[in-house]
Amino acid sequence: MDTAVNQTVLEEAGDLQQKIDFKMVTFRLGGKDYGIDIMKVKEILKGNKFTFVPNTLPYVAGVYNLRGDIIPIIDLRKMFYLPGDVKKHKAQEEVIILRLADDLILGIIVDSISKVQGIVSDTIQPPHPLFGDINIKYIAGVVEYEKHLFIILDVERIFSETAESFEQIQPTGEKEKKGIIKKAAAREADYNFVVETLRTFKSFYVSDLNRKWVENRFKEWRTFREDENKPIQLADPEDAGQYLEKYFSPYTNMLWGADYKENLLKLMPDPPEGMFNVWNPGCGRGFESYSIASIARIKYPESPFKIWSSDNDLLSISAAPNLQLDRNEIPDYFFKAQLIVEQDKGCKFIDAIKANIIYEYHDLTHNNELPKLDMIIARDILSFFDLSLQDHLLTDFREHLKDGGILILGINEEISGHGWYRLEQGNIIAYKKDKT
Amino acid sequence: MRVEYINPFVESAFNVLKEVVGGELTRGDLYLKSTTHPVLGITVIVGLAGDVEGSVIIDMSEETALAIASVMNGEELSDFDDLGKATISELANMITAQAVTKLYDLGFKFDLTPPAMITGQNLEVSNAGVETLIVPVDMPQGKIEINVAIRERG
Numbered sequence: 001m002d003t004a005v006n007q008t009v010l011e012e013a014g015d016l017q018q019k020i021d022f023k024m025v026t027f028r029l030g031g032k033d034y035g036i037d038i039m040k041v042k043e044i045l046k047g048n049k050f051t052f053v054p055n056t057l058p059y060v061a062g063v064y065n066l067r068g069d070i071i072p073i074i075d076l077r078k079m080f081y082l083p084g085d086v087k088k089h090k091a092q093e094e095v096i097i098l099r100l101a102d103d104l105i106l107g108i109i110v111d112s113i114s115k116v117q118g119i120v121s122d123t124i125q126p127p128h129p130l131f132g133d134i135n136i137k138y139i140a141g142v143v144e145y146e147k148h149l150f151i152i153l154d155v156e157r158i159f160s161e162t163a164e165s166f167e168q169i170q171p172t173g174e175k176e177k178k179g180i181i182k183k184a185a186a187r188e189a190d191y192n193f194v195v196e197t198l199r200t201f202k203s204f205y206v207s208d209l210n211r212k213w214v215e216n217r218f219k220e221w222r223t224f225r226e227d228e229n230k231p232i233q234l235a236d237p238e239d240a241g242q243y244l245e246k247y248f249s250p251y252t253n254m255l256w257g258a259d260y261k262e263n264l265l266k267l268m269p270d271p272p273e274g275m276f277n278v279w280n281p282g283c284g285r286g287f288e289s290y291s292i293a294s295i296a297r298i299k300y301p302e303s304p305f306k307i308w309s310s311d312n313d314l315l316s317i318s319a320a321p322n323l324q325l326d327r328n329e330i331p332d333y334f335f336k337a338q339l340i341v342e343q344d345k346g347c348k349f350i351d352a353i354k355a356n357i358i359y360e361y362h363d364l365t366h367n368n369e370l371p372k373l374d375m376i377i378a379r380d381i382l383s384f385f386d387l388s389l390q391d392h393l394l395t396d397f398r399e400h401l402k403d404g405g406i407l408i409l410g411i412n413e414e415i416s417g418h419g420w421y422r423l424e425q426g427n428i429i430a431y432k433k434d435k436t
Numbered sequence: 437m438r439v440e441y442i443n444p445f446v447e448s449a450f451n452v453l454k455e456v457v458g459g460e461l462t463r464g465d466l467y468l469k470s471t472t473h474p475v476l477g478i479t480v481i482v483g484l485a486g487d488v489e490g491s492v493i494i495d496m497s498e499e500t501a502l503a504i505a506s507v508m509n510g511e512e513l514s515d516f517d518d519l520g521k522a523t524i525s526e527l528a529n530m531i532t533a534q535a536v537t538k539l540y541d542l543g544f545k546f547d548l549t550p551p552a553m554i555t556g557q558n559l560e561v562s563n564a565g566v567e568t569l570i571v572p573v574d575m576p577q578g579k580i581e582i583n584v585a586i587r588e589r590g
Contacts, residue, residue: 314466317439358588359439366470366567369587 020118025096026150027110030082034110035117035143035150042099044113046092054200061109066097073107074159098155106159117150119143124152190232191218194243197233201240203384210383213247213412249379249411250427253284256291257331261298263426267406268299269374276305277373279400281364282381283309286320286357292377293353294339308370310362320359324348365389373400380410398433407431437569437586440542442466445492446571448534449582453573456527457507464572469583473568475559476581477501478516480528483549484536490586492535493561493568494528500578507577516555525551531582 024035025044050062050073059079063070073095095107127139140154195214198204206214221243225232234240251260276296283289289309296305311317324346334340340347376397382390394415397407408430409415420431446463454461478501482492498516504527505520506513513520528551536546563585571582
């Protein structure tokens with residue numbers, strides 16, 4: 001019996017093998033199975049560091065250095081308006097490298113690459129007009145294999161289309177809606193352009209962290225620019241700088257005023273057992289760190305504390321340990337608490353303050369090595385990292401904080417999600433790490 | 437890396453190279469790298485211990501090493517033999533030692549280990565978890581990279 005069955009299986013396999021005359025690389029995209037003729041596939045790889053190219057079509061993920069050849073990478077999910085998999089930070093994207101006619105080489109990002117599947121070309125059926133997700137003219141055919149329906153893409157055709165005809169790829173319904181909401185769309189286009197240019201000129205990334213502010217600012221900005229008779233869009237870094245000028249927290253690049261000191265004093269916990277550790281990434285020339293150290297000294301005259309400050313701007317951070325100040329830029333409370341001494345050349349912090357601050361030249365995206373922290377003060381820096389890094393850094397902040405530790409972000413930055421308990425103390429927005 | 441550590445290394449690299457090799461020296465922009473980076477071919481490692489832990493890695497191509505060793509010895513070396521290796525190791529030792537002396541004057545106490553030389557093609561150095569400061573120096577003989585990876589003892 002067994003032998004008989006085996007015999008049939010073998011025969012069948014043999015039969016199939018003889019007939020297999022089409023091999024395709026199969027992959028998943030938006031929950032469906034797709035295939036691409038293997039003769040068009042040069043290789044597959046995993047990667048995530050695609051270099052962003054400004055002013056390209058939205059589905060161009062960037063360029064990739066493939067052993068010295070720079071090739072464009074297309075995000076197929078975005079190109080076909082398919083729901084994308086949300087990849088975790090630093091997750092590797094799966095990329096199929098295609099070699100098309102005229103030796104055109106490009107990469108496409110898919111959700112996941114499955115395998116190479118051999119099929120019999122006779123079983124490929126023409127696409128049915130009802131296949132809605134992807135415009136029918138880009139489909140070479142459909143084939144069923146082992147109860148999976150594979151849609152075979154005509155990659156030559158997809159990528160031989162010029163950028164201008166990109167509109168056609170959109171599902172038809174999308175276009176009709178566009179006519180109706182044209183005006184809203186124009187406004188949205190302006191907004192999107194602002195979001196793009198903020199990234200290009202100032203590497204400011206709009207995310208949940210700052211979206212509320214960016215949107216409100218956009219309304220304000222529109223009125224302002226219309227009054228000035230200037231275009232709404234940001235033409236150069238100066239425009240972008242002007243757009244962002246109200247973004248920054250109080251007392252940026254200066255010593256903190258008395259009101260801010262009072263608020264921070266209220267947020268600081270009772271004297272901890274042992275060292276009170278504060279992390280101050282993005283400290284610039286050190287105004288922030290000196291302010292924190294001074295306020296910590298006022299709050300905890302008896303207990304030891306340490307401020308871990310870092311910045312990736314070498315020039316600013318190098319100036320920090322020996323910061324010279326002008327008499328008139330120092331709020332009175334620094335003198336009252338005798339934290340600053342006046343010298344011939346200017347004012348300087350006393351050594352007891354300096355000794356408690358460690359200034360490091362450091363890139364936040366690298367490994368952050370720190371003790372368990374009581375407080376993190378990271379005002380207005382997260383927005384200048386791309387979205388996955390923002391997520392990554394928030395996780396990193398969380399891991400470094402003690403339970404009940406305080407995270408202070410910029411005045412226009414907010415985080416949601418559980419695990420953080422929002423505290424508002426005057427002009428300081430803080431988040432307490434929940435024990436859960 | 438603490439900002440106080442940066443200048444001593446930059447200065448001593450510059451001083452030592454100027455003194456023992458001479459010629460037009462230009463310093464490239466300093467930058468940071470995380471964990472792993474490829475090295476050029478001839479690599480000397482000097483370990484640091486004391487208040488901190490870490491290492492200084494001085495890195496150059498073989499042609500550069502040969503040219504520098506020739507200048508330092510006052511004779512044309514045709515291949516990178518024991519004399520060449522000893523010369524380059526000594527150069528690394530001088531740079532690190534002078535930096536450590538400068539740091540001592542600033543109140544930081546470091547000890548160093550004897551230099552270890554590693555040669556070969558397609559080498560990579562991993563300093564797990566320690567961010568590295570790269571000081572590139574361009575010389576007539578070629579480019580030297582000084583990699584300083586130091587962390588505070590936790």
